Amino acid sequence: MADLEQFRSETRSWLEANCPEEMRQPVHDEKDVYWGGRNASFKSEAQKQWFEACVEKGYTVPAWPKEYGGGGLSAAEAKILREEMGRINARPPLSSFGIWMLGPALLKFGTEEQKKHYLTEIARGEIRWCQGYSEPGSGSDLVSMQTFGEDAGDHWVVNGQKIWTSYADKADWIFCLVRTDKENKYQGISFLLFDMESEGVSTRPIKLISGNSPFCETFMDDVKVPKDQIVGEVNRGWDVAKYLLGHEREMISATGGGDRATSLGAAMNRQGELDPVLRAEMALFDVDALAFTAMSEKFMDELKAGKGHPAQPNTMKYAGTELNKKRHELIMAAGGSRSLEWDSEETDGGKPARSWLRTKANSIEGGTSEIMLNVVAKRILELPGA
Amino acid sequence: MALYHDDDQAMLADSASQFMAEEGSIAKQLRHWRDRECKDGFGHALWKQFGEMGFAGMMVAEDDGGLGMGNVEAGIVLEEIGRNLTPSPFLTSSVMAGTALGHASADLKERWMPGLVSGEQVYAVALDEGPKHRPESIATRAERSGNGFRLSGTKDFVVHGASADMIIVAARTSGSDSDENGVTLFAVPRDSGGMSQDAVRLVDSSVATHLKLDGVELDGDAVIGEVDGGREVLNRMLQAGRVGAAAESVGVARGAMDLTVDYLKQRKQFGRLIGEFQALQHRAAHLYSEVEIARAAVLKAQQLLDAGSEQADLMVSVAKAKAGRTAGLAVREGVQMHGGIGMTDEYDIGLYMKRDRALSEFMGDAYYHAGRVAQLSGY
Numbered sequence: 001m002a003d004l005e006q007f008r009s010e011t012r013s014w015l016e017a018n019c020p021e022e023m024r025q026p027v028h029d030e031k032d033v034y035w036g037g038r039n040a041s042f043k044s045e046a047q048k049q050w051f052e053a054c055v056e057k058g059y060t061v062p063a064w065p066k067e068y069g070g071g072g073l074s075a076a077e078a079k080i081l082r083e084e085m086g087r088i089n090a091r092p093p094l095s096s097f098g099i100w101m102l103g104p105a106l107l108k109f110g111t112e113e114q115k116k117h118y119l120t121e122i123a124r125g126e127i128r129w130c131q132g133y134s135e136p137g138s139g140s141d142l143v144s145m146q147t148f149g150e151d152a153g154d155h156w157v158v159n160g161q162k163i164w165t166s167y168a169d170k171a172d173w174i175f176c177l178v179r180t181d182k183e184n185k186y187q188g189i190s191f192l193l194f195d196m197e198s199e200g201v202s203t204r205p206i207k208l209i210s211g212n213s214p215f216c217e218t219f220m221d222d223v224k225v226p227k228d229q230i231v232g233e234v235n236r237g238w239d240v241a242k243y244l245l246g247h248e249r250e251m252i253s254a255t256g257g258g259d260r261a262t263s264l265g266a267a268m269n270r271q272g273e274l275d276p277v278l279r280a281e282m283a284l285f286d287v288d289a290l291a292f293t294a295m296s297e298k299f300m301d302e303l304k305a306g307k308g309h310p311a312q313p314n315t316m317k318y319a320g321t322e323l324n325k326k327r328h329e330l331i332m333a334a335g336g337s338r339s340l341e342w343d344s345e346e347t348d349g350g351k352p353a354r355s356w357l358r359t360k361a362n363s364i365e366g367g368t369s370e371i372m373l374n375v376v377a378k379r380i381l382e383l384p385g386a
Numbered sequence: 387m388a389l390y391h392d393d394d395q396a397m398l399a400d401s402a403s404q405f406m407a408e409e410g411s412i413a414k415q416l417r418h419w420r421d422r423e424c425k426d427g428f429g430h431a432l433w434k435q436f437g438e439m440g441f442a443g444m445m446v447a448e449d450d451g452g453l454g455m456g457n458v459e460a461g462i463v464l465e466e467i468g469r470n471l472t473p474s475p476f477l478t479s480s481v482m483a484g485t486a487l488g489h490a491s492a493d494l495k496e497r498w499m500p501g502l503v504s505g506e507q508v509y510a511v512a513l514d515e516g517p518k519h520r521p522e523s524i525a526t527r528a529e530r531s532g533n534g535f536r537l538s539g540t541k542d543f544v545v546h547g548a549s550a551d552m553i554i555v556a557a558r559t560s561g562s563d564s565d566e567n568g569v570t571l572f573a574v575p576r577d578s579g580g581m582s583q584d585a586v587r588l589v590d591s592s593v594a595t596h597l598k599l600d601g602v603e604l605d606g607d608a609v610i611g612e613v614d615g616g617r618e619v620l621n622r623m624l625q626a627g628r629v630g631a632a633a634e635s636v637g638v639a640r641g642a643m644d645l646t647v648d649y650l651k652q653r654k655q656f657g658r659l660i661g662e663f664q665a666l667q668h669r670a671a672h673l674y675s676e677v678e679i680a681r682a683a684v685l686k687a688q689q690l691l692d693a694g695s696e697q698a699d700l701m702v703s704v705a706k707a708k709a710g711r712t713a714g715l716a717v718r719e720g721v722q723m724h725g726g727i728g729m730t731d732e733y734d735i736g737l738y739m740k741r742d743r744a745l746s747e748f749m750g751d752a753y754y755h756a757g758r759v760a761q762l763s764g765y
Contacts, residue, residue: 263765265760266765284707284752294704297682374671377671380671381671384661
C-alpha cells in the first residue's frame with residue numbers, strides 16, 4: 001500500500017510536470033482527439049508535447065508490457081494513473097482502435113513477433129487501425145459474412161465488401177474478418193491484417209443523419225494478404241473476433257457515463273432554470289447515471305481481478321449505450337430551440353443536435369441492444385432456447 | 387479499495403446466505419408469523435439467533451461488545467434478509483439505533499448496547515412525522531423540565547415500535563420546524579409515561595406504529611449526543627438506515643428475479659417453455675442489468691460511508707433511489723411474468739411485491755432521494 005501511495009505521489013508530480021494546461025480542458029471538437037497514424041498532425045504544440053511525454057513513459061497504453069511500448073503498470077497502478085488523470089481532467093494522449101480493440105486481441109492471440117511489431121507501432125501512435133467486421137448483408141448476424149480469402153500459396157487473395165468501417169478513409173491498416181472456408185460457418189473465418197494502401201483496397205465514406213461521416217464502406221478487390229498477417233490460427237478467427245468484440249463492448253459501455261462525475265442536471269440548469277418536470281427527469285437520470293458509474297467501476301475492478309461473469313461486457317454495453325441515448329435526449333430537451341440549430345456558431349456547428357443523432361448508433365454498433373439482451377438471457381440467465 | 391467484496395466479506399456473505407436460507411426462509415418466518423397474526427411481525431427466537439451469530443451487534447464497536455464492522459458487512463446481511471423476506475428488527479435496531487448509540491454517552495451505551503448485541507432487545511427509530519419521509523423538518527418538541535426534558539408530538543411509520551424496548555426519537559429543543567440546528571435525539575424507554583402507540587399492520591405484514599408523545603418526561607441522560615446538536619448523529623443514522631434499506635431492496639430485487647427466471651424455465655405454454663420467448667427474455671435480461679447496477683451503486687455507497695467520504699451522502703441517495711426503483715421493477719415484472727398464479731397468495735412472488743412497497747417507502751422513496759440527488763448536485 002505504501003508503494004502505491006508513493007506511486008500516486010510520483011504520478012501526481014509527473015502529470016504536473018508533463019500534462020500541459022491546454023490538455024486539461026474538455027475535448028471540444030474532433031481535432032482535440034489525437035488518433036495517430038501516418039498522416040496524423042497535431043492540432044497544437046501542447047497536444048504534441050503531451051503525446052510525446054506519454055509515449056516515452058509508455059502511458060499511451062499504461063498496462064501493456066514495457067517490451068511492447070507500454071508502461072508496464074500493475075492493475076492497481078493503472079487505476080491510480082486513471083484516477084490522477086481524471087482528477088486534473090487530463091485528455092487521453094492517444095485515441096486508437098489499436099489500443100482499444102486490436103491490441104488486447106494481439107496480446108492474447110498474437111505471436112511474439114506480431115506483438116513486438118504491431119503493439120509497439122500502436123503504442124507509439126505510428127499506425128492507425130480500422131476494423132473490418134460488418135458487411136452489407138451481415139449486421140447482427142455477423143457470422144454470415146461473405147468476404148472471401150482464397151488460398152494462393154504464400155498469400156490469400158481477398159475479395160468482398162465491409163461496411164461501417166470506422167475512419168477507414170483515415171486508417172493505415174485494417175484488421176479484417178475474412179471467410180477462408182465456405183463450408184464451416186463459425187470455424188471458417190480468419191482474422192487478417194493488411195495495409196489499407198494495398199492494391200485493390202478502396203473506401204467510400206457514408207454520410208450519417210448527423211451530417212458527419214465517421215464510417216466508410218470498404219471494398220476489397222483481389223487484395224493480396226501475406227500468410228504471416230493472420231492473428232490466431234486459420235479458420236479460428238471467430239475466437240479472436242469474439243474476444244475483441246468483448247473489448248469493443250467494454251469501450252462503448254465506458255462512454256455511458258459521459259462526463260462521469262458531473263451531474264447532467266446541474267450542467268443543464270446552469271444554462272437556464274429547468275422546467276419542474278424536466279428537472280425531475282434529470283434527477284432520475286442522474287440517479288441512473290451515477291449508479292452506472294459505480295457499475296463501471298465495479299466491472300473494471302472485477303475484470304482486473306478475474307472475477308465477474310465473462311458475458312458481463314454485454315450487460316455493460318447495453319446499459320451504457322441506452323443511458324447515453326437518454327442523456328442526449330435530455331440535453332436536447334433542456335436546450336430547447338437553440339439545440340435544434342444545425343450550423344450556428346453559438347452551437348459550435350450544431351453540436352448538440354449532431355451529438356444527439358450520433359448517440360443513436362451507440363446501441364447499434366458493436367452489437368445491438370437486442371443482441372446484448374439475447375446474450376445476457378442465454379449466457380447469464382441461462383434461459384432456454386435463447 | 388476495489389469495488390467488490392474482499393475475502394472476509396465474501397465469507398460473511400456465504401454464512402449469511404446459508405443462515406438466512408435455512409432459518410430465515412419465507413415458510414419458516416414471514417408466512418409463519420403472518421399466519422399466526424403475530425403482534426410483532428417477526429420471531430424473537432430468530433432475533434436471538436442473530437445475537438448468537440454475531441449479526442445483531444456486528445456494527446457495534448468492539449469496545450462496546452460488538453464486532454466493529456461497517457455498512458458493507460451490515461449490507462451483506464440485509465441483502466440476504468431481502469432475498470428471503472426475513473422479518474427482522476436488524477435494520478432498525480442493529481443498523482440505525484446501533485449507529486446512533488455509537489455516538490451516545492458511556493452510560494447510555496452501557497444501558498442499551500448489551501441487549502442489542504445479544505439480540506435480547508429490539509429498538510426502533512421515530513423520525514417521520516406524517517405519511518412521507520421528511521426528516522429535514524421536525525416538529526416534535528422537547529422542552530426543558532427540571533433536570534430533563536418533556537417531549538410532545540406525534541411520529542409515524544415507527545417500524546417495530548410496538549415491540550421495541552427503546553425508541554430513538556428525534557425532537558426539537560430549539561428553533562423552528564425546519565431549522566438545521568436545534569434537534570436532539572432521545573433514547574426513550576418503552577414504559578415511559580405519556581408515550582402511547584397505535585399499532586398498524588402494513589401491506590407486507592410488518593407492524594409499525596403511530597406514536598404519540600404527550601408530555602413524556604425524560605432524564606437529561608436520555609439524550610444521545612449533544613442537546614441542540616443532534617442533526618449530525620441523526621444524519622449518520624439516516625445514512626446507515628438508507629443504505630441499509632437499499633441493500634435490503636437489492637436482496638428483494640434479486641429474490642424476485644431469481645424466482646421469476648426459475649419460473650420462465652419451468653412454465654410451458656404453446657408447447658414451449660415461456661423462457662424461450664424473446665419478449666420475456668429481453669425483459670428478464672433488462673431486469674438483470676438493472677439489478678447489477680443497483681448492487682454496484684449500493685456497494686459504492688456503503689464503501690464511501692465506511693471510509694467517511696464527503697461523497698457518501700450523494701451516493702447513499704443514489705443507492706436508495708436506484709435500489710428502490712430496481713426492486714419495484716423486479717416485483718412488477720415478477721408478478722406479470724408469473725401470470726395468474728402471480729396474483730395468488732400461495733406463490734411467494736406477491737410477497738416480494740408487498741415487501742418492496744414498504745421497504746421503498748422506508749427512509750425515503752426514490753422520488754425523495756432523486757430530489758436529494760438534484761439538490762446535492764446543485765439544481
